[in-house]
Amino acid sequence: MQAGRTSRGDEAAETHFGYATVPLGEKQSRVDEVFHKVAGRYDLMNDLMSAGLHRAWKEALVSTLRPPSRRPWRHLDVAGGTGDIAFRVLEAAGPQAHVTVLDINPDMLAVGEARAPARFAGQLDFVEGNAESLPYPAGGFDAYTIAFGIRNVPRIDLALSEAYRVLRRGGRFLCLEFSHVDVPILDAVYDAYSFTAVPALGKAVTGDGEPYRYLVESIRKFPRPAAFSAMIREAGFGRVTDRPMSGGIVRLHSAWKL
Template sequence: MQDARRQDAALNQDAESTTHFGYSEVRLNEKQGLVDDVFHKVAHRYDVMNDLMSAGLHRLWKDVLVGKIKPSSRGFKHLDVAGGTGDVAFRVARAGGPKTEVTVLDINADMLAVGQERAKKAGLDKQTRFVEANAEELPLPDGEFDAYSIAFGIRNVPRIERALAEAYRVLKRGGHFLCLEFSHVEAPFLARLYESYSFSAIPAMGRLVTGDAAPYRYLVESIRQFPEPEDFAAMIERAGFQRVGYTRLTGGVVAIHSGWKL
């Protein structure tokens, strides 16, 4: 009875609380649906747009991320969250070899469908499984995974603290949490250039490639709303992780955050 009351109270609080959706203010319990709609619209052009928006740099950033994961060839279980199209998962599977098992989890069925098709074409479907679920409520056992990654996805989660708590729960002792996310550019001149490019060129490219600029305008705005690296590192520590740190790449355009379940 007490658990039911607590759940009801949490639901009521979510209905009354607000959060950001890009630069807009929305009810907390509405954000996930709005984010889902964005990715339904872009799923089939998602990877093409990543290449265009970053001039291919996202591939290098993901390579650095997987280099920090270091999957063991003796057997390794990896969870990639918000990784529907499989970009990070396939890198981990190849790096670890045939004894590496990768679970790709995403809340968006369209993104997962793209990933499953790509896995078959790449011959990696036996090493990868695809799960449709919410990062805030992982339908996975405690202490199951050697490593957890989330690339360009954490800023779209309505309740980041819950996602971090779930990451901690499903990792084994000694497990590694890694998050690749857009960050805040340090050099003033580069920051101004990046700002202009983000708000002018990226939505225009989105309209050209997908027929709709709005999803990409949201994605750019969501980057600006994400916490500074120091603040996000503090959130990771509060979730229970130790040896927390981050590495800036490309002048601070992105950062790789790291923490360990010790």
């Protein structure tokens, strides 16, 4: 497994793992363990937790992306091990499109490879790698997506810088991520559901509710939309926007390498 870039400063730094404070260098291994536990039921739990809404959110991402149908086009989907975004992109794209799914967790990649439709042979590959240090040259991709994954990256600024580096000039960055509900009453209902029902559901389906408690806590620790947009701009991107969906439960962040 490819390691993220570290420095002496990193060795002493701390970050959050859900609501816990942990050494920065330990977060990735803890996140890996979470996804090792949930990989086999990951997509099923997405359906159950969101009442199927995650499908509409992902379709909105692909509709916004608008992959071309009549020219070669290279797409990188990061933290998309089970292939859920990649398959949708290839359904919408033409026969000259190619999607690389990159994920740091081999268990998630194994699920995606097993699910991959035979009709996408030659248009799809699965690669184990780290969002903080992508194993690709600069300017090699037309688009970069990451769905419900960037909040699990220990060094989000490095991941954004790498996204910018591997995109060609004019390339598109799209990030789908949980956010902060901004509708009165719905925010209280959402909090109650997240902290009680989601871990209980996770335990019933997978036998372990703790990974889902972490996932809920990680949503609350993720930067607010304006702060995350500022991070995207600091990485070099332009035309940075975000669109709330389902009352702010999710946001679609969009940017371009100009």
